[in-house]
Amino acid sequence: MRLSSLMATLVIAPVAAVLLASAPAEASPRSACFHGRVCLYAGSDFNRGQVDLWRDFVRDDVNMADDTWLRWDYTDSSLGMNNDTTSARNRVGCPVTLWQNPYFTGAHSTLGPGTGDGLLTNNPIGDNRASSLDIWCR
Template identity: 50%
Template sequence: MRTIIRVAGACAAAASLSLALPAASALAGPDGGCDRGAVCLYAYYGYNYSGAYPRDLWRDFTESDAYLGDDLWLQGDTAVETSRIVNNDASSVKNRSGCEAVLWQNPLFTGAHSTFAAGRADPFLANGTVGNNTASSLSIWCA
């Protein structure tokens, strides 16, 4: 009986730890690229192409992230982390995860949200329910 309780306690501790860790990055790549298996967020419309000047702030996710406030944008080919926070700063998205992705307006998957089926993208989040520069969490759900 004690062994079962210890195993159950260890499983619960591991589950709570996994919720606290930041989402893993698949290194999507700059210039609007997005690797298969990732959901990619971009700081600018059109997957970072704003007018005549391309901008290159992106972040990719392979699992849900309950709070985008602890994620920083990556920049350029070298994927250097910037000091700019992803939270309330995404303007476009690509879903290449093979699963359903949902951008939520508030942390912990609450508030207004926009759903993106596998393979879907939106170069202009301002036209969607979640809106421009308002996403605070991302859920990725595979059936």
């Protein structure tokens, strides 16, 4: 290897590592929920100690019937999300509302910015009843 090639590699490799490390995360398994996202989980307490089925959102979803859960390793589970959410986190800077029916109708529960609910059973939306998600940031 020529000295100039070696020098270029030594300079470029650390820069590439910094750029890759600082790239924004796009998803959030294992009970995490990254800033700027609304995370829904199939299990209680944000899937802690359970099968890790989750999904995150950055915009409204008028009908979750066509959504599927992701696994902890970011692969598609092929399991439908409609009427299957047990816990939720809101990491966006505005309120979000989970609705019982598609197109924002029926019973609903609103989570304020930076809040979460580890068991939706005690809310108007209830456990395993969410069919649409309204993120109020406009």
